[in-house]
Amino acid sequence: MDRIYLDNAATTQVDPKVREAMLPFLVDLFGNPSSTHGHGRKVKSELEKARKKVAELLGASTSEIFFTSGGTEADNTAICCSISTYGLQHAITSATEHHAVLHTLENEEREGRIKLSLVNVDQEGYPDLDHLVFLLKNNPRSLVSLMHANNEIGSKIDVARVCQIAKDHDAIYHSDTVQTMCHYPHNVKAIGLDFLVGSAHKFHGPKGVGFLYVNKDSKIHPFIHGGAQERNMRGGTENVAGIVGLAKAMEIAHEDMAEHQEHVQGLKTRMIEKLERQIPGVQFNGNPKNTRESLYTVLNVSLPESEDNDMLLFNLDIQGVSCSAGSACSSGSNKGSHVLEAIKANPDKAALRFSFCKFNTEEEIDRAVDVLANIVRPELTMA
Numbered sequence: 001m002d003r004i005y006l007d008n009a010a011t012t013q014v015d016p017k018v019r020e021a022m023l024p025f026l027v028d029l030f031g032n033p034s035s036t037h038g039h040g041r042k043v044k045s046e047l048e049k050a051r052k053k054v055a056e057l058l059g060a061s062t063s064e065i066f067f068t069s070g071g072t073e074a075d076n077t078a079i080c081c082s083i084s085t086y087g088l089q090h091a092i093t094s095a096t097e098h099h100a101v102l103h104t105l106e107n108e109e110r111e112g113r114i115k116l117s118l119v120n121v122d123q124e125g126y127p128d129l130d131h132l133v134f135l136l137k138n139n140p141r142s143l144v145s146l147m148h149a150n151n152e153i154g155s156k157i158d159v160a161r162v163c164q165i166a167k168d169h170d171a172i173y174h175s176d177t178v179q180t181m182c183h184y185p186h187n188v189k190a191i192g193l194d195f196l197v198g199s200a201h202k203f204h205g206p207k208g209v210g211f212l213y214v215n216k217d218s219k220i221h222p223f224i225h226g227g228a229q230e231r232n233m234r235g236g237t238e239n240v241a242g243i244v245g246l247a248k249a250m251e252i253a254h255e256d257m258a259e260h261q262e263h264v265q266g267l268k269t270r271m272i273e274k275l276e277r278q279i280p281g282v283q284f285n286g287n288p289k290n291t292r293e294s295l296y297t298v299l300n301v302s303l304p305e306s307e308d309n310d311m312l313l314f315n316l317d318i319q320g321v322s323c324s325a326g327s328a329c330s331s332g333s334n335k336g337s338h339v340l341e342a343i344k345a346n347p348d349k350a351a352l353r354f355s356f357c358k359f360n361t362e363e364e365i366d367r368a369v370d371v372l373a374n375i376v377r378p379e380l381t382m383a
């Protein structure tokens with residue numbers, strides 16, 4: 001029987017049409033885009049077409065898009081370079097951010113460049129915006145970094161509102177949009193933020209390529225020094241095949257976004273309902289039943305306490321279901337999820353993250369829940 005892949009927040013499979021678009025750049029179109037001869041010029045022109053496509057889909061101009069090696073580099077660039085370019089001395093983030101943001105800001109603080117404040121989050125993982133205002137009033141001209149939707153529990157904020165709060169206090173706003181890019185439309189002009197990021201492997205593109213949007217009014221110094229690539233903003237020969245694949249994946253995602261959203265949201269709702277029916281005592285982390293404020297691709301589940309919970313992921317794996325673990329325990333090397341810890345999830349309960357994509361089917365959801373229910377409560381499994 002085919003394995004079931006429900007770990008799409010970790011990475012997604014490359015869309016066959018994306019692979020097709022990339023192939024020529026791994027065969028005949030091998031020129032270096034910085035070379036001025038014909039081989040180079042042809043590749044350069046395809047690279048710029050990809051930039052134009054990404055910019056169009058975000059409502060940005062091409063001069064505001066910089067290709068990177070992925071979401072982590074884009075986050076690091078926005079954070080470190082806005083701090084150094086503007087001499088910012090204070091930053092605000094939350095304890096539930098991805099480590100690409102949290103560890104970067106913690107390092108900036110350790111190195112003595114900034115003081116870092118954490119905005120309070122509630123039990124569903126939403127930042128307390130009154131607390132954000134309080135922090136900003138005491139520290140105008142801060143960097144605010146708050147993600148659009150959480151990669152572990154899916155809690156999704158109103159980025160335009162947070163951006164407005166930041167702007168009202170003369171702050172710079174960066175949002176880690178890695179998990180929402182290509183799952184929702186993003187119009188950078190309408191949001192008004194300074195930095196936003198994308199990572200191709202989260203939306204059926206290749207791994208190792210992403211982009212950073214830098215608002216034209218928020219010019220920053222480069223993060224990676226070297227050649228003049230990316231208009232002197234990111235040294236290093238461009239990953240052309242990856243960039244072409246990224247743009248193609250973005251184009252495909254925007255063509256039928258509403259249809260996929262409906263399909264994937266349907267799978268998530270189906271899984272919630274089936275889990276509630278088949279596993280008494282199951283709980284959900286975040287706010288997954290709120291379709292407006294929860295990322296439709298992610299479902300984080302806490303299971304009733306059981307002696308076998310340590311083996312849950314392993315047992316699911318050997319029965320053909322791939323998903324992620326996320327426990328709140330944080331002792332020793334068995335370090336659990338910092339997100340579940342921040343929202344004070346019960347550390348004695350095993351947590352699993354299921355994440356979906358357009359390729360998943362209702363049959364897969366049904367089978368995954370049956371397998372899980374059989375592992376967790378074999379005595380309750382219907383014949």
Ligand SMILES: Cc1ncc(COP(=O)(O)O)c(C=O)c1O
Nearest residue numbers: 070071072098100151178179199
């Ligand atoms: C919210 C978020 N930010 C950043 C990243 C890092 O992206 P990348 O793997 O492209 O470096 C991830 C990947 O898991 C993510 O989920």
